[in-house]
Amino acid sequence: MMLRLAKKMREAGILGMNRRNASYIMGWNPRSAFPLVDDKVLTRQVAEKYGVPTPPIFQIIENHGQISGIEAALGDRREFVLKPARGSGGSGIILIVDRRKEGFVSQSGEVYSRDEFAYQVSDILSGIHSLGGQEDRAILQALVHPDPVFAAVTHQGVPDIRIISYRGVPVMGMVRLPTRASDGKANLHRGAIGAGIDISTGQTVTAVHRGEIVSHHPDTGNPVSGIPVPFWDKMLLMAARAMEMTGLGYLGIDLLIDREHGPFLLELNARPGLAIQIANRRGLWQRLEKVDKAPPEVFATPQSRVEWAQKEFKV
């Protein structure tokens, strides 16, 4: 039974963890390029060079002495995001939507006094949220106002879009929609749902929620499929460019769509997860193999790669 199941999965081209690690991450992602994707400040610097928009950063706090200067740096901005440069899984991120006399108001309504806020920054600097526990930098970044397109299938928070690119070809995409259970975070581990996106049309298909296939948002009850994702072609191009930017052949690209400014590259992931296959009900391996068989001229430019992907990868 097990062997038959494994055979069926192989035929469906589903990618397992071992093969992802051995053939794709170890095969295409040189260790030396990892710091570039692990540190959001570095990611932004290199993205700028390639004309890929990222949310503006207006302050980088490098040491505890700079904490007292935060208010001055903020000027008269009322809203912003505090995040660790090397954080993972969304930990340590605080969205501030207003500033009052008593302190900073977060998106969930919590009020941070100036002291409490300073502690949060100090935590980030000492590396509490960073991947390896090393010392870190804190970033003050512009707050993104999500495009209303996903409003009907989002519970609080900001939905984000994940595209997997292999050798610069976007092979699979999904949008991660926060739920009540995920506490407004677009994190599948915490209970957010992920809706697959048809690469060729940019429309959402079915979704994955806690490992199961679902068709409706658990909190709002609205269907998650058939939503046209705006700026889809542009986002595919941003994902395709990420290879030239980083030198990584197997990448997860996370994007946000701002109501006014359109898509921003949020962060890159050198070890993207495999749940995206359930969201799309398609195997990744089969698509990666297809990319490997593509004629060499496909890989010439980001445009040619996106064009080829949209022709090949229909749900």
Place this chain on the structure above:
Amino acid sequence: MKKPATWLAFSLFIITGLLLFYRIFNLGYPLLPAAPGQTWAISIDLYLETGKEGARVALGLPVEQSGRMVVEEKISAGAQNIDIHRDGPNRIGIWGIPGTQGESLVNFKTTVHVSPGRVDKNERPSPRSEPPPGGREEQDLAEQLVGGWKNLPVPLRIKAIAATTAGKWVDPPPGNPEIQAWAAIRERLGPDLALMLLFHAAGISSRSVSGLLLVNSVVRTPLRWIEVWDGQRWERIRPDSGEFWDPKFNLLPLIYGNRQAIRVVGGELHEVRYVITREPISDWRLYFEQSRRSDRFLDRWSLFRLPEDFQATFRILLLVPIGALMISALRNLIGFPTFGIFMPVLMALSFRNTGLEYGLGIFFGVLFLGYAVRRALDKLRLLLVPRMSVLLTLVISCFTILALVGSKIGLREFMAVGLLPFVILTMVIERFFVLVEEAGAVAGIRTALGSALVSVITYFIINWEPLQLTFFLYPELMVAVTALQILVGQYSGYRLMELFRFRKLVGS
């Protein structure tokens, strides 16, 4: 066979195989070192009356061969001089006993280890077999009797001849007059010689043996049996009934040939006693003795040459790679969640001191207490390194309290708590907390249980004595473990858990 890693693993297997082959077939190491063997102590007491000139006693002693090892031999204190020499297949001990004019006691003790093993090539019958018993006439008659069975396969021929002892003659039976003539000869020669004569006539090697049946007992006279070579091994036959001794019985030969196991010259034997007792000697001691007496290179470099208190460490250490191999397999073939690779191994090692139940109890107790404290610390917003130090101090405080409680209520297991890997435990608390925060309590508890289960399995592996003994005797097995680790390392198929995770995608 396309990848270099596969080739490497393959060559490592070959290297291990060659070394094992050399040890087993050239140095006579046991195929299964932990195979159930038995150790028997045999105490031979002789009471004899000596004259003025003194007496000499010749005693048949056990011979070492594969599957049989003489662990220890000693003569009683104040004893007379002894001279042990080989005589063909036999080992004879000769005592000179000074004349005392009275009864004297000779005591000889030997400890023998027997294990079911293969037959050594020097135990095969020699081409120059013993001269046939009986004269020309008897031999001719014997040849006539067995002539009809020439075409039977050897084992059947042996059975047919053995059956004649009980008066049964299988097809084609010899004529009646011959059988009657044979009965007279048998009467004259005795049953064992008569049997050997028939075997000789049928072209089968046989020998008469005097020895002991190894069961807890006191025996006055050694047992006699006939050993017959059936081409593979020596079959043992009771000469009085023609029945076979089942191989499960351990018979210890003392002397081969038509000789007595004890002969006294110049004195009178009053009483003989063989006291046979089973000894609970450990296999470790056995191999220790064996390697200590050997001068071969691999024996001189054997781990058994280490001082005994250091040996204990290596018994365990040699099995740790298997634990690591198993953890890699559980993670990459099954998809079992654990806190890293070293944590379960170190936990398993410490369980040896605390015991499994207490070890697990302490692990979960400290983990959950640590988690509660870690949650509280989170509110204090401490910096990373000082916060970890606080947790470390907490873990050590827990150990201290447990040890004190243990000493009050007399529980050794609690006092052994200090051997738990406190650094690892501290890190587990931190990782458990982060996991619960990021992926939820279910994922955190699943990983904690997974780690505990893997520690328990590892604990049983490293404590399995037959395996310890095997690796201690053949440390080269670690090379084969490395090969397996390499093979697991290049497995790129699905993990068992992924079959469940993605099964909806293939519609089943």
